[in-house]
Amino acid sequence: MSRPLEGYRVVDFSHVLAGPIATHYLCMQGAEVVKVESGKGDTMRNYGGEAFADGMGPSFISVNTGKRSVVLDLKRASHQTVARKLVAWADVVVENFRPGVMQRLGLDFATCKAIKPGIVYCSISGFGQSGPLRENPAIDQIIQSMSGMMELSGEPGSTPMRVGFPVVDTFTGLLASFAIVSVLARRGEKKESQYIDLAMLDAALVMMMSVAGPYLAAGVEPRKTGNVGYSKSPTADTFPTAEGDITIGAVRQDQFEALCRTLERMDLAQDARFADRKLRQQNAAALRDEVIRALAAHTAVEWEQRLNANGVAAGAVRTIPQALALEHLQHRNLTQPAGLHDSPQARVFRTGFLSGGAQAGTGRPAPHLGEHSHEVLAELGYDPGQIESILGEPAGALHQEGDKP
Amino acid sequence: MSRPLEGYRVVDFSHVLAGPIATHYLCMQGAEVVKVESGKGDTMRNYGGEAFADGMGPSFISVNTGKRSVVLDLKRASHQTVARKLVAWADVVVENFRPGVMQRLGLDFATCKAIKPGIVYCSISGFGQSGPLRENPAIDQIIQSMSGMMELSGEPGSTPMRVGFPVVDTFTGLLASFAIVSVLARRGEKKESQYIDLAMLDAALVMMMSVAGPYLAAGVEPRKTGNVGYSKSPTADTFPTAEGDITIGAVRQDQFEALCRTLERMDLAQDARFADRKLRQQNAAALRDEVIRALAAHTAVEWEQRLNANGVAAGAVRTIPQALALEHLQHRNLTQPAGLHDSPQARVFRTGFLSGGAQAGTGRPAPHLGEHSHEVLAELGYDPGQIESILGEPAGALHQEGDKP
Numbered sequence: 001m002s003r004p005l006e007g008y009r010v011v012d013f014s015h016v017l018a019g020p021i022a023t024h025y026l027c028m029q030g031a032e033v034v035k036v037e038s039g040k041g042d043t044m045r046n047y048g049g050e051a052f053a054d055g056m057g058p059s060f061i062s063v064n065t066g067k068r069s070v071v072l073d074l075k076r077a078s079h080q081t082v083a084r085k086l087v088a089w090a091d092v093v094v095e096n097f098r099p100g101v102m103q104r105l106g107l108d109f110a111t112c113k114a115i116k117p118g119i120v121y122c123s124i125s126g127f128g129q130s131g132p133l134r135e136n137p138a139i140d141q142i143i144q145s146m147s148g149m150m151e152l153s154g155e156p157g158s159t160p161m162r163v164g165f166p167v168v169d170t171f172t173g174l175l176a177s178f179a180i181v182s183v184l185a186r187r188g189e190k191k192e193s194q195y196i197d198l199a200m201l202d203a204a205l206v207m208m209m210s211v212a213g214p215y216l217a218a219g220v221e222p223r224k225t226g227n228v229g230y231s232k233s234p235t236a237d238t239f240p241t242a243e244g245d246i247t248i249g250a251v252r253q254d255q256f257e258a259l260c261r262t263l264e265r266m267d268l269a270q271d272a273r274f275a276d277r278k279l280r281q282q283n284a285a286a287l288r289d290e291v292i293r294a295l296a297a298h299t300a301v302e303w304e305q306r307l308n309a310n311g312v313a314a315g316a317v318r319t320i321p322q323a324l325a326l327e328h329l330q331h332r333n334l335t336q337p338a339g340l341h342d343s344p345q346a347r348v349f350r351t352g353f354l355s356g357g358a359q360a361g362t363g364r365p366a367p368h369l370g371e372h373s374h375e376v377l378a379e380l381g382y383d384p385g386q387i388e389s390i391l392g393e394p395a396g397a398l399h400q401e402g403d404k405p
Numbered sequence: 406m407s408r409p410l411e412g413y414r415v416v417d418f419s420h421v422l423a424g425p426i427a428t429h430y431l432c433m434q435g436a437e438v439v440k441v442e443s444g445k446g447d448t449m450r451n452y453g454g455e456a457f458a459d460g461m462g463p464s465f466i467s468v469n470t471g472k473r474s475v476v477l478d479l480k481r482a483s484h485q486t487v488a489r490k491l492v493a494w495a496d497v498v499v500e501n502f503r504p505g506v507m508q509r510l511g512l513d514f515a516t517c518k519a520i521k522p523g524i525v526y527c528s529i530s531g532f533g534q535s536g537p538l539r540e541n542p543a544i545d546q547i548i549q550s551m552s553g554m555m556e557l558s559g560e561p562g563s564t565p566m567r568v569g570f571p572v573v574d575t576f577t578g579l580l581a582s583f584a585i586v587s588v589l590a591r592r593g594e595k596k597e598s599q600y601i602d603l604a605m606l607d608a609a610l611v612m613m614m615s616v617a618g619p620y621l622a623a624g625v626e627p628r629k630t631g632n633v634g635y636s637k638s639p640t641a642d643t644f645p646t647a648e649g650d651i652t653i654g655a656v657r658q659d660q661f662e663a664l665c666r667t668l669e670r671m672d673l674a675q676d677a678r679f680a681d682r683k684l685r686q687q688n689a690a691a692l693r694d695e696v697i698r699a700l701a702a703h704t705a706v707e708w709e710q711r712l713n714a715n716g717v718a719a720g721a722v723r724t725i726p727q728a729l730a731l732e733h734l735q736h737r738n739l740t741q742p743a744g745l746h747d748s749p750q751a752r753v754f755r756t757g758f759l760s761g762g763a764q765a766g767t768g769r770p771a772p773h774l775g776e777h778s779h780e781v782l783a784e785l786g787y788d789p790g791q792i793e794s795i796l797g798e799p800a801g802a803l804h805q806e807g808d809k810p
Contacts, residue, residue, distance in 0.1 A: 002599065007592045017615060024614075029587050047635070048618075049625035058625055062618025128759070131736030137654070137718040141634060145643065145652040148725030150632075152569030153558055160643055160650050160722045162632050163568050164557030165616045171576060178583040179758045182434050185590035187412045194407065197759040202739050205728060206757030209429075210422060211570045212725045213453075213467025216752045217743055220454035220463055222725045227555075227567050229546060230452070238550065238565055245565050247550040249542070313542040317565045320553030320617045320627045323610060331536030334607050338622055347621045352611030353584045354533070354602040 002356030003030025008184065010034070011083075011090040012067065013074075013107070015042040017140070017166060018124050018200065019096035020063045021173025026092070026180065028351045029360050033067040034086060034376055038074070041369040052343050055369050061338050065348045066362030070377070071370035071391075074105045078390050085380045087112045087119065092180055096124040099134050113193035120183045120194050122176050128199030138200055140166035147204035148222065152211065155226040172203040233277065234284035235259055238317065239292055244300035248291075249313035253277070262303075262310045263294040333358060339365030407761030408435025413589065415439070416488075416495040417472065418479075418512070420447040422545070422571060423529050423605065424501035425468045426578025431497070431585065433756045434765050438472040439491060439781055443479070446774040457748050460774050466743055470753045471767030475782070476775035476796075479510045483795050490785045492517045492524065497585055501529040504539050518598035525588045526600050527581050533604030543605055545571035552609035553627065557616065560631040577608040638682065639689035640664055643722065644697055649705035653696075654718035658682070667708075667715045668699040738763060744770035 008031040012023045020035075020042070027033040035042070041055050048059030070086075072079040084107070087093060093112055095102050102108045102123070109121045123129060126138020141162050144150050149168070150160035179196045205212055214220035227247070229236040235250040250259040253276070260269040268274055268290055273283040280287055295303060300316035307314035323329075333354065338346040339362075350359035377387045413436040417428045425440075425447070432438040440447070446460050453464025475491075477484040489512070492498060498517055500507050507513045507528070514526045528534060531543020546567050549555050554573070555565035584601045610617055619625035632652070634641040640655040655664040658681070665674040673679055673695055678688040685692055700708060705721035712719035723731075729740075738759065743751040744767075753771075755764035782792045 002588075004588045004591045004599075008590075021614065025583060049623050052623070058619035058623035059615065061622045062614055127733060128737055130759075131733040133731075133733040136713045137716070138720075139634070139654045139718055141632070141641075141643070141652050142654055142718055142720035145650075145722045146720040146728060146731075148723050148728040149570075150643070150650075150652075150722050151724045153566060154569065160632070161558060161566075162643070162652075163572070164559065164629055165554075165613050165627075167568070167572060167612065170612050170614060171579070174576070174579055174583060175757055178430060178579060178586060179756070179760060181583060181586045181590050183407075183409045183760065185413075185586050186409045194409075194761050195759075198757075199737065201728075201733075202737050202757050205725075205734075205739060206754050207572065207575050208570050208725065209426065209467055209575060209754055210464065212729065213754060214463035215725055216729065216740055216754065217466045218454050218457070218463035218748075218751060222570075224569055227546070227565070229544070236544075236546075238546070238555070238567070245550070245555075247546050247555075247567075249544045249547055308541045311542070313544055313547055315543075315547035315551040317550045317555050318553055319556045320610075320613065320620055323551060323553040323606075324617065324621065326538075326551075328532060328536040328538040328606075329610075332533055332604065332607050334610060335621055343623075346623060349611050349614055349618060349621065351584070352580055352607050353604075354535075354600075355584060355588065356599050 002358065003360045004355065005181070006030035008032070008092065009090045010092040010094060011036060011086040013093070013095040013097070013102070014124065015096065016044050017063070017169040018172040018176070019094055020044065021170055022122070022124065022176035022180070023067065023094055024063045025174060025177040025351060027066040028362060031092070034372070035064065035067045035069045035367065036072050036083065036086065037069055037369060039071055045369065052340050052346065053368070056366065061340070061346065061366045062348055065338055065366045066364045067367055068364075068372035068376060069367035069370055070373045074107070080106050082377065082380065082390060083107055084111075084115055087115050089380060090116065091118075091120060091184070093119060093121045094124070094176070094180070095122075098137070099123075099125055099129045109193075109195045118191045118193055120180055120196070122180050122196040122198060124172060124176055124198045124200075126200050128202060129197045140168045140200075143168045143200045143204050147201055147208070148212070149204055149208065152208070152222060152224060154224050156224045158224065168200050168204045168207070171207045172198065172200045175203050175206070232281055234280055234287045235291065237288070239288070239295050241295040241300045241303055242298055245317040246295065246300040246303050247315050247317065248307065255312055256280070258310045258312045259307070262307050262312060263291070265290065265294045336361040339363070407763065408765045409760065410586070411435035413437070413497065414495045415497040415499060416441065416491040418498070418500040418502070418507070419529065420501065421449050422468070422574040423577040423581070424499055425449065426575055427527070427529065427581035427585070428472065428499055429468045430579060430582040430756060432471040433767060436497070439777070440469065440472045440474045440772065441477050441488060441491065442474055442774060444476055450774065457745055457751065458773065461771065466745070466751065466771045467753055470743055470771045471769045472772055473769075473777035473781060474772035474775055475778045479512070485511050487782065487785065487795060488512055489516075489520055491781075493521050494785060495521065496523075496525060496589070498524060498526045499529070499581070499585070500527075503542070504528075504530055504534045514598075514600045522598060523596045524598045525585055526598065527585050527603060528601065529577060529581055529603045529605075531605050533607060534602045545573045545605075548573045548605045548609050552606055552613070553617070554609055554613065557613070557627060557629060559629050561629045563629065573605050573609045573612070576612045577603065577605045580608050580611070637686055639685055639692045640696065642693070644693070644700050646700040646705045646708055647703055650722040651700065651705040651708050652720050652722065653712065660717055661685070663715045663717045664712070667711050667717060668696070670695065670699045741766040744768070
């Protein structure tokens with residue numbers, strides 16, 4: 001297992017989604033991540049279904065496996081001192097409070113770079129640190145609304161529809177990881193501190209580059225096209241079958257003919273209405289009807305195999321559980337055990353790619369709230385008496401039994 | 406402008422979307438990217454609306470600005486030699502042919518790492534280099550189908566619907582940039598060559614981490630919820646107004662009360678049917694009706710301002726052109742001129758984040774097909790006679806007039 005970010009240290013003041021996803025990628029690639037939480041803990045601890053243990057909900061596990069947790073009350077001076085020692089320990093700071101909060105806590109970039117020259121400090125927010133909207137609260141769906149994303153999915157003329165998962169948070173998190181790591185990769189001796197200001201709204205627009213880009217470049221208006229691709233080819237679409245739906249991508253003449261051959265409907269390839277790409281577009285509804293009639297002979301999964309065998313790109317519509325059950329994924333090493341003693345079947349995603357023949361990952365489970373407060377303070381050089389005085393409880397009081405607090 | 410990847414060199418054998426997006430981020434962050442194209446050029450050159458010049462379509466411009474283009478026929482031995490010299494010149498190789506093609510061209514990882522020890526070599530494909538589906542062709546919508554993504558958007562029970570832009574290509578591209586740069590960031594002296602195997606199907610599943618993760622961890626079934634958020638709160642949803650739609654994120658009791666105050670409908674906050682979160686869920690349809698009635702008093706953009714002023718998260722649904730026209734974005738430096746002499750108004754996205762106070766970018770326009778063939782071969786050490794012999798035309802014959810070929 002190649003873990004290219006081993007040796008890097010990250011102090012993570014972020015919560016909920018985009019920030020923790022950013023540090024998830026860093027963590028799985030080998031960076032050591034200390035997650036700083038308030039006494040109440042990251043809101044995500046109680047999200048996403050029945051928890052494995054107090055504050056150990058599935059949504060939290062999914063994006064925090066491999067990190068350590070330290071509880072600090074950042075409004076208390078003694079805890080701010082600990083936070084600043086963590087900054088001195090770290091190479092990277094990540095936070096996703098509203099603009100201004102880190103300054104009030106004495107943990108803004110100017111302070112942190114004085115504490116630790118060379119620090120890479122990444123702020124993630126809804127609208128960024130500048131501009132008139134910077135103070136506005138943001139959640140994924142609000143950014144989907146404001147960015148134009150809700151006006152892209154669905155049939156032409158349909159009401160706005162969100163992408164059914166928090167895609168902006170996810171993309172923003174990954175963009176933050178990229179921004180951070182590209183600073184870490186700088187060549188040369190001079191490693192100046194660097195501030196990264198990353199906004200969900202900006203990230204959403206950049207994510208839509210392939211449709212927003214042509215508008216920016218040449219005024220090409222983005223539009224809803226349902227499930228029909230940009231080719232407007234009626235055989236590049238999603239169709240019902242005897243069981244389940246299938247997406248087919250037959251655009252070129254040879255692909256259309258291969259489709260007809262697979263459907264055992266070579267008459268369609270010879271039909272004057274469907275003789276070329278333009279005619280097929282003109283007679284799209286009739287062609288779609290014929291294709292659907294032919295597809296009724298088998299299930300979507302059967303057609304997927306037949307069409308691919310004939311060189312026609314096709315994929316059956318699956319649910320996520322069906323996708324994760326694909327035999328193919330056994331070869332891709334996409335997930336690893338979550339490391340929870342009581343739930344050995346629980347798994348989490350790794351990085352999403354193989355690097356050096358394997359996907360990176362972690363041997364550490366998701367942390368209980370404050371599980372590593374004593375351990376990390378000891379690493380920062382505090383003695384047991386100081387730790388007890390700062391945390392208000394004797395060393396070893398918190399969660400010493402792994403996932404059974 | 407901070408360009409942390411200055412000094413890195415990338416040879417890019419990729420085409421269409423995920424690969425070029427990966428190298429777009431590297432390029433905008435300062436890496437020098439040489440794009441290798443066949444004589445026909447990247448298919449994207451003729452996509453996305455009226456072209457600025459031959460093979461200079463808006464979709465191509467959007468993701469290839471700042472790169473140089475070299476035309477090589479990789480089936481010819483003399484051109485393969487040039488390609489291998491480019492590998493020796495580079496720190497990073499990116500390709501997105503189907504598995505096996507680079508081997509047939511004598512440009513696979515084993516060959517490249519022998520040519521250039523320490524090379525970071527990234528292959529992007531639909532299904533990856535391993536597993537039974539590895540040979541299958543893939544396009545964005547097929548991966549959206551197979552990964553479960555098309556069963557997430559839309560109302561409960563609706564037919565499968567794709568995300569209306571090539572989100573898998575986009576995310577895959579960014580994930581590749583992250584994978585590459587995290588290898589470049591490795592600490593220590595020993596910089597071994599590294600092979601990255603990145604699949605669109607894997608990337609799609611990881612992108613849905615926040616819903617697929619809880620299934621992996623605890624069997625929580627993902628489901629379609631239309632525009633209602635995971636909170637199932639009827640006031641966290643998208644609503645029509647006097648003009649346009651708006652997404653509101655009022656979940657907690659104080660947010661609900663602030664919403665009622667802004668709507669000038671404090672009676673709703675006092676209504677027994679809506680007294681707490683559970684009751685509001687039980688009477689969701691009635692509450693939605695009341696909210697819609699109240700929202701009819703103003704436009705979505707007006708409500709966005711009023712609600713945010715009262716601390717209620719809200720965003721009007723915009724199209725991409727409307728989003729890009731937001732005054733806020735003037736402060737975010739999100740785009741730059743495309744650098745086309747004939748179309749000075751054409752713009753492209755930068756990286757999507759501010760780093761060191763600015764977004765990185767490039768001073769170079771998108772390349773005409775083969776515009777830099779002579780220039781790059783000269784940099785590789787070929788003399789004019791050799792260049793003429795290899796390219797089959799005198800030095801300087803191709804596109805010497807910028808964007809007027």
